[in-house]
Amino acid sequence: MKKLQKADYIKMYSFMLKIRRFEERAAQLYGMGKIGGFCHLYIGQEAVVVGILMTIDKNDSVVTTYRDHGHMIARGLDPKRIMAELTGREDGYSAGKGGSMHMFSKENNFYGGHGIVGAQVPIGTGIAFTHKYNGEKNICRTYIGDGAMNNGQVFEAFNLAALWKLPVLYIIENNKYGMGTSVDRAAAGLDLYKRGEAFGIPGEKVDGMNVFSVIEAADKAGKYVREGNGPYIIEVQTYRYRGHSMSDPAKYRTKEELDNYKQTDPIEIVKAEILKKKIATNDEIEKINKDTLEEIKNAAEFATNSPFPKDSELHTDVYL
């Protein structure tokens, strides 16, 4: 397992907290009518993307689903510009044309942000194809929601990735519900990580509420893929505290279930570890909390003050 430095703990805590505060603020702006359309929050799942982040090379590529704000923050993108995309302003990462579900940053090798369930899986496989074609040692991390694991193109992509030994790491974020349908009502066979077995793709299941478990699995899987052995699947067991999207009151699950997961809150786990290992004091953590809150507050202010795109932008970016 990757040896974690003191700074790594602080980095993990800061990023996870930043994602949480960002999403809470996004929910607030949504309620105020500043953010429209669909808005899928990542609260509860922070350990997944931050755990993976700890094992990533900056030239590796990432592609994910529409629940993407946390992924962008973890990729080191500017929360101000992410939030400005949510508010549909010209400073947003997609200049206000993409919105919550469709955000990209080519310079950061972040390839979206895809709104169609499952579509990002062949795409991520194609990005991995390019790494291999170009003779690069990089890999593409392709995130998949549990809902997409019943989608045909996912298996077509698995087949191609295994057939051509492509450097792609598939990360199934199993947050237990595809919109309002629980995994056991959608998937025949609950071990989603085994769904690559028929193609010879190894897989494993990981506790996604615990960032340390995620790092351990991601590190091992990342090495396997980078060494040219072909694809690998990690199924990360996680949970979203909020509904599927802002318009979902999540009545399909009990309060007890939610409270139960909150007992193992991913951010609290890291914080407890930091205090236990005496990496930082309570005061120092408080300072991170305060700074993060401030940063996100500024992001929201930036995003609501950024101008709407010019009318002339309607017709740009259709063709290069």
Added chain:
Amino acid sequence: MSTEILMPALSPTMTEGNLSKWLIKKGDTIKAGDLIAEIETDKATMEVEAVDEGVVLDLLFKEGEAKIPVNKAIAIIGDPNEKVEVKKEAPIEKVIEEKKIEKNIETKIENKKADIIDTPSPKIEEDRNLSSEEITMRQALRDTMAEEMRKDNKVFILGEEVAEYQGAYKVTQGLLEEFGKERVLDTPISEHGFTGLAVGAAFKGLRPILEFMTFNFSMQAIDQIINSAAKTLYMSGGQINCPIVFRGPNGAAAQVAAQHSQDFSSWYSQVPGLKVIAPSTPYNAKGLLRSAISDPNPVIFLENEILYGLKGPVNNDINFSIPIGKANIEKEGKDLTIVTYSIMLQKSKEAALRLKEEYNLDAEIIDLQTLRPLDTETILNSVKKTNRLITVEESWPIGSVGSEIANIVQRDAFDYLDSPVIKVNSADVPMPYSLSLEKLYLPQVDDIINAAKKVSYIK
């Protein structure tokens, strides 16, 4: 009694073949199912089995003889005891009969070819770099891909049967040998998956040429084409482009019925973010495919199976290209305008000849070449000159490319029109299988002539 073994049609569009090898010799006794010959078509070399039984009395062609028409007798089998009698009794008659059959076949083939007139357009004649040699559309496409692959190693090709099989329609012949399996990739029958993969590769900077065995199968991948390839540049605020060419045969082939004979030109032309091209000759196929491969946007390149064998001169300059979005005035005229594209250009040209001969109507023919973006300027200028317009295309009538042209022309050249615009399309039904119904379904030369008469108020 003797039986003739006829040159078989090994594909729906085959009209002739080469006898590459006999697997039997005179005097052999053959049973149904025995292999008798190797026949080479423009697509493949195949072994042919006997369907009748008997002793080989005669082989009518030598190995290596080429261009033997389909349905022509290539061997005679029968009972050897009757052999002498047959030969003695009716040798002359037999020959005459054969000649008759041959002639019938030739006439039939000529009729078939008459649908595809192959005279170079004036623009081609003006081309000083025109090759003296004529090549097929298939070869023009192949050569252009190879030329572009030599120039830029980010260009690669993938699709079903494109590598080892040399292409289901032989359009990728020889590419595997020259560029290797890293750049010429056979895919599983998995359109949704490999299209998404190719789109991802294009996002990341490669320049895939994706062959759909036919565009009918692009429906399996339509989400990746529309939602991913066409929209991502816009959704990413201009950051991520998708330099990919989706190519393959589109529209009707010959009697492959509803699921394998659909024209998707208007479907794709509706989508912002896509460019749509439909070549009609080897010449413009070369120029347009080069532009498509070099274009930084997703391009739908609609070929036509029946046109693959069409021969014509080309410009062999490896940098020769025809700009996307430019129509070609295939033939100038003053009495009416025919706007068309792809295979219907050939039928329109034939109609124009007959319109001149039979009705003294001088039709101007515009070959769109690109369907999106549409060259409205060339269309409008023509209509302003001729004051009459018909559109001719293979797609279904509702919401077709012609529908949009009719809309543009009534909006921007209303005062120039002397008659309503008339569209000639395929029938508004799924493609039937039967030869007779298929012919009814597709626009024919007579339909074009009737439309031209109608806009010219000729009864």
